[in-house]
Amino acid sequence: MRAALGVNLQEFLSIKDYMEGKGVELGSRGVSAEASLAMGLWTLRTGDSTRHTAEAFGQRSLDTVTESLWTVVLALSSEEIVDEWIRIPSADEPDHPQIKDYSPLVFAGCRGALDGTHIGVKVPKRVEDVYVSRRGRKDKTTINVFAACNFDLDFIAIHAGVEGSAHDSRVLEMARATGNFAMPPGLYLLDQSSTVHGSLVLCPAAT
Known part of the structure; x- marks a missing residue:
């Protein structure tokens, strides 16, 4: 099943x-x-x-x-249903035990991680070009899906539907404009891409 x-x-x-x-x-x-x-x-x-x-x-x-x-x-x-299951943590919620155990000073205020992916879709011929990603997905029509998870692997924010040709930084800005990723002051998410920036996201330096 x-x-x-x-x-x-x-x-x-x-x-x-x-x-x-x-x-x-x-x-x-x-x-x-x-x-x-x-x-x-x-x-x-x-x-x-x-x-x-x-x-x-x-x-x-x-x-x-x-x-x-x-x-x-x-x-x-x-x-x-979405508001019940997918929500940004409040400023009153304490740091996750994993943060406290690992490095309470370095990652204080971190509430999870953000990443994006492309999901294949079928669209009308007249708009196919704007749904084709320019990065390794030639001739495949996709939409961008950005999501954030906390340290329990629960989704806390999702933004989907932006055409596949859009750059990650643009998708994130569009997501922020909807309020879906509105983190309280002092809280942030981790992201692996240095192209996505702003007070919402911290990109750890590669060592």
């Missing part, structure tokens, strides 16, 4: 109960809540086409698969 949906049975049932507790109506038109959630997670996990997913789930209609996918996507990206 984990290979297909990315979760085990207990995690799957917990997600279903959680989403229904938030008022998400997973089941519809003769499709159970479990089947609807499974189709949504399957598509997100595998990237399969709507037609292939429909066949994998017993010849479901294409409309049913599409509706299930969008129900899951819109629920997981809703402001209520």
Whole structure:
């Protein structure tokens, strides 16, 4: 089950109960809540086409698969759920034990690390050029995804959707403009790239 949906049975049932507790109506038109959630997670996990997913789930209609996918996507990206699970730490939260044990003076105020990646996407022909990254991904259309994690590997900030040709520093500035990476004064994130700078990010010097 984990290979297909990315979760085990207990995690799957917990997600279903959680989403229904938030008022998400997973089941519809003769499709159970479990089947609807499974189709949504399957598509997100595998990237399969709507037609292939429909066949994998017993010849479901294409409309049913599409509706299930969008129900899951819109629920997981809703402001209520995102704000509950992905949040910047407050200034009142103490430094993580790993920071205190490793070097409390050097990394005091550090709340995690920031990095970016490219996710492949399909876009209309007329806009393909702006989605092609100029750095090692020739002819591949992508979007930029910037994310920050704390020292427990929990996401604390995410910014996605910027065209693949955009430079990292521009993507970060766009992310900051949305408020997604608004760190309290005195707190910062680590980043490996010296091209991304500002009070938000500290780039350790290579030695």
